[in-house]
Amino acid sequence: MRDRSRRVLVHVGTPKTGTSFVQDVLWLNRESLARQGILYPADRFDEHFLAALDLLELPWGGLERQAVGAWDRLAARIRDWSGTAIVSHEILATATRQQVRRALDSFGDAEVHVVLSARDLVRQIPAEWQENVKHRRTLGYRQFLDKVTDPGRNGELASWFWGVQEVPDILDRWGSRLPADQVHLITVPKPGAPRRLLWERFAAVLGLDAAALAPETTRANTSLGVPETALVRRINERVNNGVLRNEDYRLFVRELLVHRSLSLRTGSARLLLPPDVRSWAVRLSESWIEELHRRGYHVEGSLEELRPDPDGRAPFTDPDRPEERDVSDAAVHAVVTLLEELANVSGSLRAELEATYVELERSRSPWFRAKRRLRLEAGRRPAVGRALAAYRRVRRSSSRSA
């Protein structure tokens, strides 16, 4: 028997549909939400990601060590909560039926709602390739497209792609044991819609006060242009052979270069689908819309928004053959960013070193401090320098004679 006073809303994806943004709002407001009876169980911002890694038994560049037991801890907190709880991570979309069963069983007798946010496939496919590039992959765009359009879906890449993107299948895996009104599909508005609209849709499904939780977060999964993506792919080719460890890659390439620098260059050509793949994706989208209509899930937004826009708005720019001038422009931008960072880091390191010296000085004898002072002065005043050199010569000759 389900306890209707206890609800768990499980937001399982899809990537590139504002998930990072929503998770950040939930994380930043978790205390005020708890006062309203809504639990976002997290003591660190990536706690639900770690829980998902645990549930899916998924190694993730060393992070998995921190994920040991994370799902059970999350579920235990939810079972102990008397109101609504929210779980959100987009990689949950790939869960198998067995993993879904384990997840849903772990919430005890709470009424479970599954939430999926979705965007039209024509925008999702290029975004997924870009996400691949941001995760050290070096696969070309056309190779990527060939893999995802292959009906056999052979290989990990195609499996992962469809695991996180095939909306009807994700909802079947997660929602087939739930009544249709407990399965919620949030559609991402078309480009040009008010920025708050997606947030308002999330808030409506998650039972949040959209106005009260006016999002202040700046965390969003930003996209890159064509030359910027081509540049990062080339960087990957150079740094993957043991040059950068995963944690350094995350810090310097993904965080610094991609998120804080290259994604701000909004003037470059955007990544689109080539015409042949676009036509295929449009046909596939139609079959999804038809199927989702048939299933009768609760839709926040409109299934029409999953139908790609008529094409012809912008020409396709091939990221496998980018304009070299644009790539080198992006590269110069990247170098400047790195130099700025280097200057900042070395400046703060120098300051820290100075502070450490001061501390050390305090702990040392007056004679040592006087000598150090003299050395510093010798560097600044020539007269003191000459006197110190004379003193050293005398000392050396006296120690030799001894």
Place this chain on the structure above:
Amino acid sequence: MSYQQAVWAWNQHLRAGGVTPWREWLRTRPEGGGTDDPHVPAAWVPPGAAQLEFVRLAALLGAHDPRFVRLADLATGRSGPGRGLAQQPLWWPPDVPGRRFGAPPVDPSQVPAEELVRVGVGALVELLLAVPEPPPRVRRRSRTARWRSGYVVEGAPVTRSALRRSLAEQGYAEGGRRPRVLLAVEPFDDLLAQVWSARVQRGAAVRWHGFVRRWAGRAALPPAADLPALARSWADRVGVDRVHVLVGADSSFDPAAAVRPAGRREEGVAGPEPEVRDLSPAAVDVLRRVNAVLSVRVAPERQRSVLPGLVDDLARVAPPGPGLTVPPPFQDWARSRAERIADELRSGDYPVHGSLEGILPRVAGLRTHPSRQDALAVVLAACLRQVR
């Protein structure tokens, strides 16, 4: 009979030790019998093709064991861990109702070995973790020569381990103030494979290809494979003439001859347990996959407690056999690195036993990555051994 009922019935057939392949079973299943319209429990989640085919293969090897059904339920009750293909439904004559989307169906006999290994590794991990944590192993320490000069073995980890054990069994004591040093040299590709095996046996999850690629991109070598550095370091401490370079297992040189001056302490002493076992490439590959899952399932201490027993089992179920060589993109690198090592050892004037040409990679006739079919055989055997 619906798809779900058919899968349920085949699953029951396999749990009972049946080995009929899916399509043959569909064709020949008894009409009108009790299995024609089975009741499927509401909470039952149909396993994928890979899980059921793994059970069928396990049944071919060990269905006679009364605990086989436990392995069958473990394999079908969970999905394969980590990354891989999506869980595929089983091939079905008409289109499966409600299955227009999702991974394409597959004849279970056509599931790639990689996916079967993945399922097997998931079941193996469950079996390993179901056993209560064993008391920490007390490694029998080798006797050390404190005041007289003993010996030290360095170099290729698997060879080193075997050599230490052999010398200890002959009564020679390790260590001492100015030990004689035996530097075990193997062909460079084998040397790297031994270092890879040693790391995996200590808990690493790196693939062979990734391991070689990583080191090929660096100026340095793994410490155990940096033979010139090891030789130099010991020569500085004990003198060049006490550092013996032993090339290859087929050397006519008797390692004991180098340590004989130190004298025997005691006859018939058991040697230390090998630190690094001589595992087949497929066994190392299975082990590194298990490590990957354990790293997300349990704390490092628990992983360390589980590994020795598993390594013992893998050594039993998979004889070492021919080793690995480096993948083609790194073969030029391996050859030039080996030549440099040989030159540096030659110029060090150490006593060399065997020809330093023996450090060149063998390459020809060897696999460049562990065989997935072999890995499948290893994981099946390991599961059946663990479940007993």
